[in-house]
Amino acid sequence: MPEGQRADARRNYARILTVAEREVAVHGAGASLEQIARTAGVGSATVRRHFPTRRALLEAVSRERVEALRVRAEELSGQGDSRTALLEWLDGVLSYSIAARGLAAALAYDGAPADPVHENSCSATMEEAAGPLLRRAVRDGAIAADVTVGDLITLIVGIVLATEHHPDPAARANRLFRMAVAGLSPPA
Incomplete structure (x- = not known):
């Protein structure tokens, strides 16, 4: 406020x-x-x-959830396997985005030029929170070096928005997320 x-x-x-x-x-x-x-x-x-914008309203509505995800990223940043920690955090982002209608839209990158007064603070907070998790996973060779936090958030936003009208959006979104993480190749 x-x-x-x-x-x-x-x-x-x-x-x-x-x-x-x-x-x-x-x-x-x-x-x-x-x-x-x-x-x-x-x-x-x-x-x-x-x-002043729908995004500003959605960000205000999502602020507590985004803060909880930021805290969770901090908790995971030094724990166990770096890939597992990153994927656990992303799974939390996916779950929150499914449960908290509007969060995915608040996180979406709309291509609009940066507005210092009404910048996308949800996305900025998420990028800052996930940065250490992603850097650690890249350093460990568990994630490709060219993957960005923006890529990961965009992937989740796309999955959530694409499945929000499915009869079981959580199951569908989780399936698509697991498929994206595993890739389309059959298991070796």
């Missing part, structure tokens, strides 16, 4: 965020901003003043 706001603005922000969390959980990234405003008891201009 932005500091230095009046008390009523802080209350509006908190109310909008609470309603947005519920709406995104039910309707995903396409949750109606107008419905959020109505349910929060504010005008749509108030929602847009606090969250």
Whole structure:
């Protein structure tokens, strides 16, 4: 919540965020901003003043989940096999993204030029968190040297978005993720 706001603005922000969390959980990234405003008891201009873009709203809704993933990356950074640690973290990102509708959209790279005021902080946090895990796996020869955190996040976002309307999105997304990790070649 932005500091230095009046008390009523802080209350509006908190109310909008609470309603947005519920709406995104039910309707995903396409949750109606107008419905959020109505349910929060504010005008749509108030929602847009606090969250000038849909991405800003999705990032605010996803902030706690992203922070939990950052902490998990830290916990895994020195544990066991580097490939296993990286894949365990990515599996957590996948699980969170499936369960937390809207997180995948918040992590998506849309190709828009960087905006210092409304940058994609979710993606930046995830890149910073996963960097040590990926560097360790590359150093150990467990992951190809040209793989980037952005590649991995894009892969997960693509899988989650492609499977969100499947009858069992978690099972389908997990199958596709395992397939991507293993490659398409039959087991040796």
